Amino acid sequence: MKATTISAVLAGVMCLSMSSFAHADKHAFNDAESAVKYRQSALSIMRDNFAAMAAMVKGEEPYDAAVFSNRASDFARLTHIPWDGFAVEGAMPGDDTDALPAIWDNWEDFESRANQLITDADSLVDAAASGSMDEIKPAFMAAAKNCKGCHDQYKD
DSSP states (O other): OHHHHHHHHHHHHHHHHHHHHHHHHHTOOSSHHHHHHHHHHHHHHHHHHHHHHHHHHTTSSOOOHHHHHHHHHHHHHHTTSGGGGGSSTTOSSOSSOOBOTHHHHTHHHHHHHHHHHHHHHHHHHHHHHHTOHHHHHHHHHHHHHHHHHHHHHHBO
């Protein structure tokens, strides 16, 4: 009986928590400045994870399969995050940002590249799970090529 009551209370708390998060997420950007900071923060953390993996791929750091796999997973999760921060009125391109107006002039291409990065990151996670650098390198290079292409076209 006590376990059932505790479970019911925990379930209720979780539902309230999730509804609070959903409500907060719906209004994540109160203004353009917040949207720019949000996307910049996500992209910065993506860069940090990618740089750590790059050091292992290049042989600058010893390859650690567990660390690489964790970094790849974090990177993949992050690839879903920054894009909403580009779609907020006034954040186009926004103050204090390297985002070029070309993003909004070529929105379909930008969005396609973002979706491809998500796919590339998922492939990198799969390759990392193999533990084989022979599988990791091509998956890593595909993601790197996508990142570079987007930066070349859309970042100052």
